[in-house]
Every structure is written in structure tokens, then in C-alpha cells.
């Protein structure tokens with residue numbers, strides 16, 4: 001909200017700012033987890049870290065989701081599915097890559113014949129979270145970074 | 158350990174044509190060795206015979222040996238909850254030719270648990286289980302090439318267009 005007139009309760013804003021504000025404050029992630037990192041992600045959703053307060057409420061369908069949190073090891077078997085889920089999400093859509101595994105293959109980088117060496121080989125990633133697993137604070141940090149990114153974007157270029 | 162069961166095991170080994178090697182103190186398992194031809198009748202007896210009553214199949218695990226002869230060894234860990242017995246059966250089959258999968262009898266009709274254990278061993282070691290109702294891959298994707306737990310396994314270059322090896 002850029003200005004308030006102060007007299008008649010009117011608020012002035014640009015359409016960009018309004019839509020960015022709406023997007024950034026209701027980042028609904030697709031509810032799915034892939035490995036140990038998912039446990040930490042569930043911890044972040046739960047009461048002690050409470051992602052609800054950022055407007056982050058997991059949705060059970062990709063059609064209703066805005067952000068995909070890839071939390072864990074992406075195997076080649078899962079890669080096809082991850083890609084399809086991403087394609088089913090409506091735009092604008094964002095991706096958070098959570099943990100070493102989904103950043104670059106993690107502990108499986110050398111001998112993991114079954115692991116994709118980074119989820120960015122199949123879908124575009126907006127924010128990478130380092131760690132094995134990252135603490136909930138780090139995931140919250142990623143969500144705040146993503147919100148910053150959304151606020152800076154403009155539909156008009 | 159109750160050693161009164163030992164003569165029964167000796168009888169069983171003789172009847173089924175397998176080797177009984179006694180009790181392993183460190184693991185707490187009674188040890189059997191068998192070849193693939195006699196494996197099925199040994200396991201059937203351990204399952205059906207009232208004095209053993211092995212109602213619980215703990216696991217089927219595999220091993221790929223390259224020396225002295227190239228072979229696949231399957232380890233069946235059985236337990237009788239009623240009789241408090243633990244039994245380990247090792248069964249070995251040579252790999253004569255790389256293109257021919259070694260064949261083991263399926264025991265999924267005796268223990269339901271064997272179904273998925275066998276599917277897993279089959280895809281990872283390249284084994285055929287005779288009589289298994291549904292030997293699709295379990296963990297690997299359907300179109301995966303090769304058997305990852307064989308010692309000479311080389312991963313394929315690409316899978317669905319993605320490079321398998323890590324590169325910067």
C-alpha cells in the first residue's frame with residue numbers, strides 16, 4: 001500500500017503492488033514431501049514455527065498451489081512426477097528447493113545412481129535453501145526471500 | 158537356546174538334502190545352507206512342520222559374490238514366534254552366463270511378506286523367481302536398465318534425457 005489519503009479511508013496503490021501483495025501474503029505450497037527434509041518442513045508447518053502466520057497453508061492439489069517446496073531427494077523415478085506436478089500448477093508459480101539433495105544431489109552426488117543431481121535440471125528454481133536438512137528457520141528465511149522477490153516483480157516489466 | 162531341537166534340524170536337513178551347520182552364538186540363529194533345488198522343500202518344511210512353525214519371514218536379502226565362482230546368495234531370515242526359534246537359510250546359485258538370470262523358487266505363497274522382498278531382490282540383483290505372481294519392479298522405475306546391487310554394475314549414461322553422473 002503506497003499511500004493513504006487520511007480523509008475518506010481511501011487507499012491508493014498500483015495494480016502491480018496490489019497483486020504482488022496478494023501473492024506474497026498467500027503463498028500456498030503444494031503439500032508433498034520427498035525425504036528427510038520433508039520432516040523438517042512438516043515441523044515448520046506445525047505450531048512451534050507456524051508457517052500459517054506467513055499465509056503459507058499447504059494445499060492438497062497442484063491446481064490450488066502457488067509454490068512447490070521440493071523438500072528432499074529427487075529420484076529419477078520421482079523426477080517425472082515432480083515435473084508433471086509443476087506443470088499442473090497455475091501461473092504464477094514458484095519453486096523452493098529445500099536441502100542439499102534437491103539443490104545438487106546432496107550425499108548421493110557421487111554414488112547415487114538413482115538421484116537427480118539437482119531439481120533445477122527438471123524445473124526452474126526461485127530460492128535454494130542449503131542444509132541437510134535445513135532448519136525450519138532457514139525454510140522461513142526462504143519464504144521471506146521469495147516474498148521479497150515477488151514484491152520486486154512487475155507485470156509491466 | 159534350546160538344544161533339544163537340534164536332532165529335529167538334523168533330520169530335516171537329511172530329509173530335504175540340505176546342510177545344517179548348527180547354532181551361531183553371535184547372531185542367535187540356527188544355520189542352514191541349501192542349493193536352489195532343495196531350497197523350496199526346506200522352507201516348506203520349516204513353515205508347515207509343527208515343531209518349527211516358522212510363521213514369520215523376517216527378510217530376504219541378497220549378495221553378489223565374484224569369487225571363487227560368480228554367484229548370487231540369498232539369505233532367508235525366518236522366525237518362529239510360537240517356538241522362539243530363529244533360522245537363517247543361505248542359498249547360493251552360480252551365474253553361469255551374464256545374460257541368464259539365476260532362478261530361485263518363489264516362496265510368496267508361503268509367506269505373503271516374501272512377495273515384495275522377492276520383487277526387490279529381483280530388480281536389484283537380476284534374479285528370476287519361479288512361481289512369483291507379479292514380478293514387476295518395486296523401487297526402480299519400470300524402464301530401468303541393469304541391476305544396481307551387482308558388483309559390476311555401471312549406471313546408464315542418461316535416464317529420460319537427464320544425465321545420471323554429477324557434473325558442475
Ligand code: SF4
Nearest residue numbers: 036037099100101132
Ligand atoms: S538434504 Fe539431507 S536431510 Fe534433506 S533429504 Fe537430503 S539427505 Fe535428507
